[in-house]
Amino acid sequence: MSQIFGRGANTAARIALPSLVIVPVLILATLIFFRWTDYVTGEDRIVDQPVAFSHRHHTSEVGIDCRYCHTSVTEEASAGLPPTKTCMTCHSRLWSEEEMLQPIRTSWVTGERLRWNRVHDLPDHVYFNHSTHVTNGVACTQCHGPVGDMRLIGQEAPLTMGWCLDCHRDPGPNLSPPEEIFAPMPTRRAKIDAAAIHALLRDYDIEAGNLTDCTTCHR
Template sequence: MAQLFPPWSNAAARAGLFAIVALPVAALGVAMALPFTPHVTGQDRILAQPVPFSHEHHVGGLGLDCRYCHTSAAESRFAGLPPTETCMTCHSQLWTNAPMLAPVRESLAAGRPLHWQRVHNLPGYVYFDHSIHVAKGVGCSTCHGDVARMPLIRQAAPLTMGWCLNCHRDPVPNLRPESAIYDPHWTPPPDQRARGEALIRHYLIATEHLTDCSVCHR
């Protein structure tokens, strides 16, 4: 009897059946993983800004305190961006003709603010308040990374719901004393667990409610 199918047809049939099952599963896996990739979260992405402001130079080199530019971080939901006048406090005297700073000079002359691209941009349904985090011992670099080593600012953390919840479930590793809140180089000491537990009590943090939905979704 003549053979109707070549010898490799059985293998091809098995491969086809496997693909029918495997491809939808793989597609589902990709769809589930995609929201957590830097492509979606924006982690490590550097955005073009009107002026290439260097935190590495201003914070790491010159030692400027976060609050010099982000004046409302300890008092309101938003950390705030410096007005052009803040930039010109120094640059009316230093690097006054630098081409890089032309947009700053033009902004001052025209009375129009610089339009900075927002790097850390949470969804509209997320309620985040800088002031409560600062008041409860969470330092800037916990969320923003070591900006003193960033020539151009980038989003250091994924800022996903899971990332936030990890801290809300166990804030102890991230708590620091008031004196270290604005220290960009702060790292947890070897006895951070004991210190963090003490800071929970010092800051009167009600840990039993930190994962309530209404804390972040209002």
């Protein structure tokens, strides 16, 4: 009776059977790794805008406070984007003929608002409130990075759930005193001691145990 399988069948089986395990594991590992890459999280990504707005120039060089443009940051969930009127407060007189500012002048004449493109885009199932953070010791640069050194704004942090939880589990070292909340650059200081951390937690009345409740961010 002739053999059903050839002489190389055993060798082929020895190679194929482990592959049935190894290949799916490699695919799964690749997918998991890809999930945390900058391509997915958007970290270090620069988003094109209708006007090349330089935060570095306006905050660090000119000295404009964050709240001048982001007027609702201390009171509402959204920090808010400036209407064209805010831009024209200065640019009706300064750089009024500059070509790069033409979209602002067009918006002012037509009454059609500028359509800024979102840089920090959280999933719909995530609730984030700017006012809650800035009024409780979280500086703008804690999440947005050194805005005062950014000619074009980009996403500095991964904004993943794990990244948020790192701070929520141990908020103390990430807190800033009120006078540093809206600084355009992170404050350089020596390591904060335990007493200073405790004082900030007390002053802001923060109970860290509640910050990791699911309903804090998912409502």
